[in-house]
Amino acid sequence: MVTKDAGPRTGPGAVRHARPPAKQRSAYPYALYLPAAVVYLLIFLVPTVMAFYFALTRWTLFDSTFVGLDNFRDFLAEQNLRIGFQNTLVYAVVTSGLKVVLGMALGVLLTSRLRLRGFLRSVVFFPVLVSTVAVGITFSALLRPDTGLVNRALAVVGVDGPDWLGDATTALLSVALVDVWKGVGLATVIYIAGILSIPPDYYQAVAVDGGTAWHRFRHVTLPLSWPATYSVIILSFIGGLRSFDLIWTMTRGGPGFTSDVIASIIYKQYQAGFFGLSTAGNVLLFLIVTALVVPLNYVLGKRQVAL
Known part of the structure; x- marks a missing residue:
């Protein structure tokens, strides 16, 4: 005898495979990028920005004077x-x-x-x-x-x-x-x-x-x-x-x-x-x-x- 599918089970014994929210899924992988991002920021981006600034100055270890180009x-x-x-x-x-x-x-x-x-x-x-x-x-x-x-x-x-x-x-x-x-x-x-x-x-x-x-x-x-x-x-x-x-x-x-x-x-x-x-x-x-x-x-x- 063929019976119709009664639909998904909702009782306490049902196994649920609900996917976690998108934010929950992405939080863990993005957190792994954080150490590399901090190192990249401190070692590359910050010195690069500082170099562009100090290229516009006459500077020593103690002071700097803005001279433009x-x-x-x-x-x-x-x-x-x-x-x-x-x-x-x-x-x-x-x-x-x-x-x-x-x-x-x-x-x-x-x-x-x-x-x-x-x-x-x-x-x-x-x-x-x-x-x-x-x-x-x-x-x-x-x-x-x-x-x-x-x-x-x-x-x-x-x-x-x-x-x-x-x-x-x-x-x-x-x-x-x-x-x-x-x-x-x-x-x-x-x-x-x-x-x-x-x-x-x-x-x-x-x-x-x-x-x-x-x-x-x-x-x-x-x-x-x-x-x-x-x-x-x-x-x-x-x-x-x-x-x-x-x-x-x-x-x-x-x-x-x-x-x-x-x-x-x-x-x-x-x-x-x-x-x-x-x-x-x-x-x-x-x-x-x-x-x-x-x-x-x-x-x-x-x-x-x-x-």
Whole structure:
């Protein structure tokens, strides 16, 4: 005998599955954001707002005088700023480009069937863990024209090595190559993660079609590792635009001003006691990085490939 549904039970024994109110559901997850929001507010937002204010003043540790846009005008009138801006762009493009190329090559190599790939991954990543200042001091000694190990090694094969850090034509490039040596390990790790996330079905399809290793790289690895390439380009480009510590340790912007970047010009103003001027330079550097990276991020983001 078929009976009609009597409807939901309402007695004391009924099991109720009523959903909690929306406010109750959202209060717990939002509370988890609070510690991070406080840290972000204190470490980033507050100093940023203060920097924009102090860029409009001439200040010391004890007082400040409002001067409006004078600091920005003085900084933009700096005679070495054009060289510094040019060097900053060249440095960022060279370092990010080489990290992409070498990182992908090492990523492909270290995801292949090498017996020592675990050990080689550790070796490649090791320079990332070393202090940037220590790397700069070490390579400054290695690149000395007379006693440096690099020129001594070149002399063995009959090559007269240049003054890597004392020649205006090689100083910035030498620092950039050291930067690549130190940072390519992080790019490699990103590429390893990106390559290992590609489903093996794609490689099997290429193998069924008789494709070679080049076809696997060209038609599978290269396009489907684009998220890793995107990350490496953005991170490396931002790092190159903001680079200071390695350049200052190795050349201090020299010889002369030929390897100065925007960050080193800012630091020289700070050393001279022009705190408001250097703060204005930092604000301008922040705006320059934002103006370059936001459009780049938009353009690269449109090329994302979905698996």
